[in-house]
Every structure is written in structure tokens, then in C-alpha cells.
Amino acid sequence: MCSEQLRVLVTGAAGQIAYSLLFSIAKGDVFGKDQPIILLLLDITAMLPVLEGVVMELQDCALPLLRDIIATDMEEVAFKDLDAAILVGSMPRKEGMERKDLLKANVAIFKSQGSALEKFSKKTVKVLVVGNPANTNCLVAAKSAPSIPKANFSCLTRLDHNRARSQVAMRCGVPATHVKNVIIWGNHSSTQYPDVHHCMVNMSGSELTCFDAIKDEAWLKGEFIATVQQRGAAVIKARKLSSAMSAAKAICDHMRDIWTVNYHYWVPDDLIYSFPVQIHKDKSWKIVDGLGINSFSQTKMDATAAELMEERDTALAFLGV
Numbered sequence: 001m002c003s004e005q006l007r008v009l010v011t012g013a014a015g016q017i018a019y020s021l022l023f024s025i026a027k028g029d030v031f032g033k034d035q036p037i038i039l040l041l042l043d044i045t046a047m048l049p050v051l052e053g054v055v056m057e058l059q060d061c062a063l064p065l066l067r068d069i070i071a072t073d074m075e076e077v078a079f080k081d082l083d084a085a086i087l088v089g090s091m092p093r094k095e096g097m098e099r100k101d102l103l104k105a106n107v108a109i110f111k112s113q114g115s116a117l118e119k120f121s122k123k124t125v126k127v128l129v130v131g132n133p134a135n136t137n138c139l140v141a142a143k144s145a146p147s148i149p150k151a152n153f154s155c156l157t158r159l160d161h162n163r164a165r166s167q168v169a170m171r172c173g174v175p176a177t178h179v180k181n182v183i184i185w186g187n188h189s190s191t192q193y194p195d196v197h198h199c200m201v202n203m204s205g206s207e208l209t210c211f212d213a214i215k216d217e218a219w220l221k222g223e224f225i226a227t228v229q230q231r232g233a234a235v236i237k238a239r240k241l242s243s244a245m246s247a248a249k250a251i252c253d254h255m256r257d258i259w260t261v262n263y264h265y266w267v268p269d270d271l272i273y274s275f276p277v278q279i280h281k282d283k284s285w286k287i288v289d290g291l292g293i294n295s296f297s298q299t300k301m302d303a304t305a306a307e308l309m310e311e312r313d314t315a316l317a318f319l320g321v
């Protein structure tokens, strides 16, 4: 049994993603089956009565690793001595909106929570930003916490990765675990570039390139990319609510990989841009180098970077910095 308890914050804890997420974290799916945790749950004051119900349900799960639950509307309580922060709380988009339409409403939250990380959390805290527009909110949080290494900040594009992997798997008639090395470049938005040029598929025991396995280049370069880019909008259209179960699963995959060493994606200077990375045992990471990039890929990667630069400039203008 690990002796030290981890202090793990989930913001937006009364919301729909948190409702799917908290059980998985509390039962050890993310930080380990022998790792005791203290859950800190932050939401706005008006949601405290709902949060009380979530706390009751967590207590009623009788989970051995969950040593304490602290539910609050105060950042100074929620961000104290954190080991991990999962920043979900923010406004979700409605049908017909792009995620960047949320910039004005949401960047202020991430400026304030970045400052709270700076003031109250451990300098080793690992921060995962989920609230949209996730990349730019993450950049704002990182800029507001200058004494925490920028490499400790990441945003959620694992949901896009899982979507891409699953689309390929369904097309090939194999389980998603047979699909490796899908890459999501850039922004968690409709300009993201889901890239299968390095993807391998295990078909009946043989490792094939994705292009050889699928044998339909037009689909891979057209409908596949559009489906992954537009999947969030398609879920909103169908459910009248944004993705929550799949988002919670992706948050668990992302944070677990950071904690337990696997592979993942990452960032250049002054943009939070999704990249393939390798994560090492000490939780440091390195961008996967030397992948061949053809002109098709380069054009798509440039488009999503251009959008992120525009979002960054708009966000910083809103904040007056």
C-alpha cells in the first residue's frame, strides 16, 4: 500500500463529466489500485447543494482508497497542496457553437484557477485542463502559474485520440487495442488533425499500416478526419448535451498515462498544441521526434496551429495581458 495520500482536485464537480469521472478516480482506476487519495471537489456556490448529493454518493460507494472528500466553492481550499488538478469546471458549448465561442466566458476561470495553483498547490502538481476551449484555457492557466513548470500542464485531446482509434478499429473489425500510434495534432477543435500516417493495425496477428489495413485512402483522408473533428458536435446534436462518459474515460486514460508511464501527446512554446510524446518513469516527457510529415499532414498541422495562435491572441486581449 502506498503510504502518502494524493490530493486530487476535480473542478466542475457537480457537472455531468464529473459524475462519470469521480467514481473511476475514487476506486483507483487512475492513480493506482493501492494509492489512497483525498478528493477535493470545487464548484460554484449555486451548485453546492448538488455537490452535496455527489459527496453522499461517493461516501455510499464505500471505497477503500478514498480517505477524505472536501467539497467547496473556495479556490483557496480546493487548490491547497494539490498533487493533481483536473480542471473541468466551465461552460459547455450548445448546438451550433464552436468551442472557441466559449473563450470569453471561460478564460477568466482559468486565469483565476492558474493563480490559485500558483498560490496554493505543490510545485509538482500535474494539471489537466478539460474545460473548453481546452488548449487555450490550459495556456492561460499555465501563464497564470509561472512558478509551476509548464511541462506540468496538459489539456485533454485524449478523447479525440480515442475517437480516432475507435473509428479505425470499427472500420477494420478489430478491437481498439489492436490500433496503435494514432496522432492528434493541434487544437481540440474542428481544425485538429487526426493523423494515421504512423498508425499500425493488428489484423489477425499481422501488423499492417493503417492505409494497408483499411485500403481506402479517400476515406482516411476525408470522412475519417471529418468524423473525428466533428464528433463532439455530433454528440451534442444527438444528446442535446456534450460528451461526458467518453470524456471521463479519456480523462482517466490521460492522467493514468502521466502517472504510470505510457505514451501521450504535447506542446511547443507559447501554444498548447497536441503532439505525440513519450512519458518517462519520473513523469517527465519528450515529444516523439523524427516522424516523417508529408505535405498533406503539414497543411493540416499548420491550420490547427494558426487557429491556436488566433485563440491565444484573443484570450490574452480579453484578459488585457
Ligand SMILES: NC(=O)C1=CN([C@@H]2O[C@H](COP(=O)(O)OP(=O)(O)OC[C@H]3O[C@@H](n4cnc5c(N)ncnc54)[C@H](O)[C@@H]3O)[C@@H](O)[C@H]2O)C=CC1
Binding pocket: 011, 012, 013, 014, 015, 016, 017, 018, 042, 043, 044, 047, 088, 089, 090, 091, 092, 093, 109, 129, 130, 131, 132, 134, 156, 157, 159, 160, 188, 242, 243, 244, 247
Ligand atoms: N477537452 C475535451 O475533450 C472535452 C471538454 N469538455 C468541456 O468540459 C467542460 C465541462 O463539461 P460538462 O461537465 O459537460 O459541463 P456541465 O455544465 O455539466 O458541468 C460544468 C460544471 O462546472 C461548474 N463550474 C462553472 N464555473 C466554475 C468555476 N469557476 N469553478 C468551478 N466549477 C465551475 C458548473 O457549475 C458545472 O457544475 C465544458 O467546457 C466542456 O465543453 C467536454 C467534453 C470533452
Ligand SMILES: O=C(O)CCC(=O)C(=O)O
Binding pocket: 092, 093, 099, 132, 159, 231, 232, 233, 235, 236, 242, 243
Ligand atoms: O464539443 C464540445 O464542445 C463539448 C465536448 C467536447 O469537447 C467533445 O465532445 O469533444
